[in-house]
Amino acid sequence: MSRNAESTAFRSALEVVRGVEPRVADAIAAELADQRESLKLIASENYASPATLLAMGNWFSDKYAEGTVGRRFYAGCQNVDTVEALATEHAQELFGASHAYVQPHSGIDANLVAFWAVLADRVESPALRKAQARQVNDLTEADWFALRRELGNQRMLGMSLDAGGHLTHGFRPNISGKMFDQRSYGTDPATGLIDYDRVAEAAREFKPLILVAGYSAYPRKVNFRIMREIADSVGATFMVDMAHFAGLVAGKVFTGDFDPVPHAHIVTTTTHKSLRGPRGGMVLCGPELADQVDRGCPMVLGGPLPHVMAAKAVALAEARRPDFADYAQRIVDNAQALADGLLRRGATLVTGGTDNHLVLIDVSGYGLTGRQAEQALLDSGIVTNRNSVPQDPNGAWYTSGIRIGTPALTTRGLGATEMDATAELIHTVLSQTTPGTGPDGAPSKAKYVLDPAVAESVGKQAADLLTPFPLYPAVDLG
Known part of the structure; x- marks a missing residue:
């Protein structure tokens, strides 16, 4: 797509929206401006391509398409079949999966589809078999009671x-x-790393139906071969949620024991984050679970979103290009450069570094809670999110950590030099922020004190750092 075509497409779209509700058009334009001006370090966020964004704003939004390709409960779904089949094809080829289900609207939907697919496959119940055979009207109240209890x-x-x-x-x-x-299984208190022997011990004691691997704030690789061996040892189904690191799998940064697809019975993911697609979910599995997974709608999901499946097809096609592998490797290189920069400045990092796209800072070393640090950084033009650390004394709301990630800044083209500069800006803010007090004078876990001049200076430096790396440079809204 040419630069003029991208500008024309988005500018024209906003003009149409503005003709109906100008405040929505203004909010959309403001969001682009905010993202252009901020150091986006939220590990779960990225920037989808203009082609992916445009694939979501079209007439597919108007179509109902319950069912699967070739087996719809609505007529006139031939074009939906085309885009869903394309998304499925790209997903299978990209991840080396024998089956892909691209209908989930989000990561939680993908997980629910996987959970119910495993339950339906593994739990022996006459009532469940009736429900699967759509003999729902034959279920007695006793059947329903037994089914609820078993599932x-x-x-x-x-x-x-x-x-x-x-x-x-x-x-x-x-x-x-x-x-x-x-x-739950935790991590080694001394290292913050998964102790596979302890996971195996917990599995032997608990005997789960499902062993889940995957994370939202673990900065290291997971050995999925070992996890599968643990699952097999207790007869569990092994499920991996790779929502955060799917792009690293797609880009062949995680291979062998660290690629979940060859080892897991079922894999779920989002399609945004490091995969750089639209907000949505996906399930990958082998043939033994394929039929159950394909019942995701209406088992768990409402009607599929054909416009988002079209965008998934575009994003997955992009991820199959050779340059995506380079992008995925740069995500990890940048995360490690960012971690090294923080460590040199005295920050405490959970596990002492990273193998993937995210870094988890224990901000208690700065005398702060995660909530204080998150807001102080936001005041300074650096967007992060607070996150718990292992054995966190501040709980899940205030937390003691800040989670940062590099997928978005890597998309913009920033490299190791800029990561070191970013580490300096983060350290400056955190070291200059002090805890505040509440109305009664007691220490507060939320309030903080940061000299506005420091926030302004860091914000300007952050903006200057981003200037050579414009976001959506081909899009000029005028």
């Missing part, structure tokens, strides 16, 4: 939240925590 009493073993796990891996605030009897 809601299975066991899941996953990484603990403070060690870097995710809410959707069986924790109470999420529906998965109400579906499963969950137990």
Whole structure:
């Protein structure tokens, strides 16, 4: 797409929106301006290509398409079949998977599809078999009671939240925590690393139906071969949630024991984050679970979103290009450069560094909570998010950590030199921020004190750092 074509496309779209609700058009334009001016270091965010963004704004949004390719419950889905089949084809080729399901609207939807697929495949129940055979009207109240009890009493073993796990891996605030009897494995208190012997011990003791690997804040690789061996030793289904690091798998940075697809029974992911696609989810599996996974709609999902599946097809096609592998490697190189820069300036990092796209700073070394650090950095033009650290004394709301990641800045073209400069800016803000006090004079976990001149100076330096790396340079909204 030419530079003029991109500008024309987005400018024209905003003009059309402005003709109906100008405040929405203004908010869209403001969002682009904000993203252009900020150091985006949120590990779960990225910048989708103009082609991916434009693939979402079209007439596919108007179409219902329950079912799967060639088996729809609505007529007139031939064009939806085309884009869903393309997205599936690209996903299978990209990840070396025998089956791909691209309908999930989000990562949690992908996980729910996987959970229910495993339950339906593994749990022996006459009531479940009737439900699978769509003989729902034949189920008695006793059948429903037995089915609820059986499906809601299975066991899941996953990484603990403070060690870097995710809410959707069986924790109470999420529906998965109400579906499963969950137990967590943590990390070694001394190193912050997964202790596979302890995971194996927990699996032998707990005997889960599902062993989950994957993370949202663990800065190291996971050995999926060992995890599969643990799952097999107790007869568990091995599931991997690779939402955060899917781009590193697609780009062949994670291979062998560190590529989950050859080792897991079922793999879930989002399609944004390091994969740099639209917001959405996806499930990969072998033929033994394919039929159950394809029942995701209506089992878990509402109607598929054809416009997002079209964007997934575009993004997955982009990820199959040779330059994506280079991009994925630069994500890790940048994360390691950022970690090294922070360590040289005295910051404390969980596990002492990173093997992937994210770095977890323990900001208690600066005398701050994660919430204080997050807001002080935001005041200074640096966008991060607070995150728990292992055995976090401040809990999941205030936290003691800041999670930062490099996918977005790598998309913009920043490299090792800029990562070191970013580390300096982060250290400057955190070292110049002090805890504040509440109305009663007691120490506060939320309030903080940062000289506005420091925030302004860092914000200007951050903007200057980004100037040579414009975001969407071909898009001029005028």
